[in-house]
Amino acid sequence: MFRHAVKQVASRKLVAGTAAAVVGASFYYNQLQSTNNWDNASIIQNEAVLANPVDSPNVNIPTRSELVNNLKTTDQFDVLIIGGGATGSGSALDAATRGLNVALVEKDDFASGTSSKSTKMAHGGVRYLEKAVFQLSKAQLDLVIEALNERAHLLYTAPHLCKILPIMIPVYKYWQVPYFYAGVKMYDIFAGSQNLKSSYLVSKANACEIAPMLDESKLKAGLVYHDGTFNDSRMNSTLAITAIENGATVLNYMEVKQLLKDPSSDQLTGAIVEDIETGEKIQINAKVIVNATGPYSDKILQMDNNKNGKPDEFTQSAETSIATKVAVQNPHMVVPSAGVHIILPSFYCPREMGLLDANTSDGRVMFFLPWQGKVLAGTTDIPMKTVPENPTATEADIQDILKELQHYIKFPVKREDVLSAWAGIRPLVQDPRKTPKEGATQELVRSHFIFTSDHGLVTIAGGKWTTYREMAEETIDTVVKNGKFNVKPCSTRKLKLAGGENYDPNLAALLAQKYHLPSKLSEHLANNYGTRSPLICDMFVADDHNRLPIYLAGKEENKVYGTVDFDSFRYPYSIAEVKYCVHHEYARTTLDFLMRRSRFAFLDAKQALKSVEGTVKIMGDELNWDEERRKQETDYSIEYIKTFGV
Incomplete structure (x- = not known):
């Protein structure tokens, strides 16, 4: 979080400066309220009253064969979305609920890439708030406020998958106490009416009681603030399923092989896709095409730039392993970096509270969060020259995180405690229509970035999981404008995703009572499938x-x-x-x-x-x-x- 303290600044000046920043932040936040279109009251009023949450829902979704047949028999879709990650699936849902005829194709599975390898945080980004204050950057501040608004949406739209999580920042120097306190209070202020819970200060004794694994010898106090934690890949597949239930034709294991262009105008008219399961080639015609492939955006941009509509070719050895296979050789838009996470046993972190290391040895922020009964630790930030097909965590990456963890854990941190480790590509993006200077980062976009190519390809890249819905809304706004469609307004702010309809916080208990399940199983089903859980429980009964x-x-x-x-x-x-x-x-x-x-x-x-x-x-x-x-x-x-x- 607020990790780059200017040590040359005296404590009094620092405290005074941060206090002034809080006052200024409060004023700025009030000025922004008029532009915030999140309406909690209207959401509550419009929430449908459904059946009992433990009754089996009447769900009839099309089979894969039916979806493939619809792909083949539709003369022309309004929009074809390439990529089934968070943004692509969110865009398909947004477009379908506006009344557009939507097709989405994903060459692998939903969330098979970056969207399953996040830090599992629905958050505003406290690190960006620090930059906003010290760099006096309105752009960074807008990014924080945007994410805080969307954090509230995640908690509303999928209450079974997204929960509030308190996070404690251990404080090891007395001068950091007012510094961090001002920071987390600013975080509360910018969340405004959507603030989850107020942040607070805890004494050294209380911090040690909350987190007995901490080394108390240097600890001075703890600051607790609140964010959201969620199950990213299940959120992604739930978005895809909800889009299908709203009329979209969404298919995994469909790879785009070629973009089609009108010979007279050179404008995109569709794509040739291959069904990975059967090898069948299918032509899809669409009025507008969206590139939502995240780290792999450059491959679709290559297709768009090339006359034949195919990607640039490069050779790889037949013996190339899963860990070294390259997806994009020379990315121009995406500036990839690898973020590594590891999973540890539950005793590395409090069961109901996360920990944030705000002062790592290399200046990064490191999270240690309770997740799915384990502890998630990360992340690293390793620049890469190519985009790998399947990024993997190296032993050095794993040791990096363990070494950082040992700085404040009192018992030995052991390599054999690592239950799993993975890497995901976190792309920064730059405008591919510009050529940044060598080594310069001015062109890099920390927020999301949307542009339309000369051939009509709409590309959405960058951003973060928390802001997927707003990214999708802006993407479909662009689609509507480019396609000159007459559609209904965006309604995804008020939409419950599959499994979130009529969700009850006591669902786990209700399932345990009705189906005579052990509490661990009922909690697992309630927290991962929500009100679709009875469909699984019915199989137990059968x-x-x-x-x-x-x-x-x-x-x-x-x-x-x-x-x-x-x-x-x-x-x-x-x-x-x-x-x-x-x-x-x-x-x-x-x-x-x-x-x-x-x-x-x-x-x-x-x-x-x-x-x-x-x-x-x-x-x-x-x-x-x-x-x-x-x-x-x-x-x-x-x-x-x-x-x-x-």
Whole structure:
């Protein structure tokens, strides 16, 4: 957070300066209220009154085959969106709810890239607030306020996936107490009426009681502020499903091979896509095309720039491993950097409160957050020259985080405690129509960036998970303008996502009572599937076999229990959950479930490896895989999960 204290400044001047900043921030915030179109009252008034949250919802979504058929038989879509990450899926939902005929294609799975590898924070960005104050930057301040507004939206639209999380900043120097206090109070001020809870100061004794793992010998106090934490990949797939339920044609495993152009005007008219599952080529015609591929934006821009509508070619060795395969060789718009996170056991952090290291050895901010019953730690910031297909965490990255953690944890920080580790590409973007000077960063955009190419391609890049909805709204505003569409206004601020309808904070208890579930299982279902949970519970009722952990799938038929790894019972992932994700959430591969619909491999890569065979068995039976496909799934899934720090 406020990590770059100017040590030459005397404490009195610093305190006075930050106090003045708080006053100025309050004035500036009041001036901005007239432009804030978030209307809590209208949202409450417009929220639909639905059935009991533990009643099985009547959900009928199209099959993948039906979606593919719609893709092939539609003469022309209003908009084709390329990319099924947070922004692409959010844009599909926005466009569909405005009345546009939408197609979205994703070459892999929803959230298979950056959108599943975030810090899981729905936050305003306290680091940007520091820059806004010290650099007197209105742009940075606007970025914070925008994110704080959208943070409130995330908590409203998906209450089962996004929760309020208090975060404590340990303070180790007395002069930092008023400095950090002023900072978190400014954070409260700019959130305004959407502030989650007021920040507060805790004494050294209370800080140690909250976080007994902290080294109290140097601790002076703690500052607690509040942000949101969420399940990013489940949020992403939920956006895609909600878009489908609102009429969009959304498909994973559809790769764009070529952009089509009108020979007379050179304007884009559509794309040729390949169904990864069948190899079939499909032509999609669309009035407007959106590039929402995040770190891979340059590949679609290459297609747009090239006369033949195809990307630049480059060769890679046939022996290239998963960890070294390159997706984009010479990115021009995206300035990629890798952010690494690791997962640790729950004893590294308070169970109900995160920790923020505001003074790391290299000046970065480091989070240590309770997440899905574990502790998420990160992140690094490592510049890259190419965009990898599957970024991975190196051993040096992992050791970096562990070394930082040891600075304030009183017990030994051990490498064997790392349950999983991964890397995601966090792109800064620059305007590809300009050529920045060598080594200059003036052209880099910390916020999101939208532009339309000469051929009509609308590209949205940059930004952060928290602001996905506003990014999507602005993207579809551009689509509407370019396509001259007559549509309904944006309504996504007031929309509950699938599983969030009629959500009750006591849903876990209600599920436990109605279906006689253990509390850990009912909490898992309520916090990941919301009011769609009864559909999984109904499978438990229909067949006791569906209650088994996925590790046992296939083994129970032969009564092979002698070699059971009972550690598998520590995790609530059941056979029924896999079946639900296949039939209701378009999971098509083993990794779709183990990594993104559930977060098994992110939380414990070793245990996820032991469940590959069972997951292949369940999905293979549901999707009629032959023996060759089952072997391919098994081999690739094991190879991929092994890159997660195992």
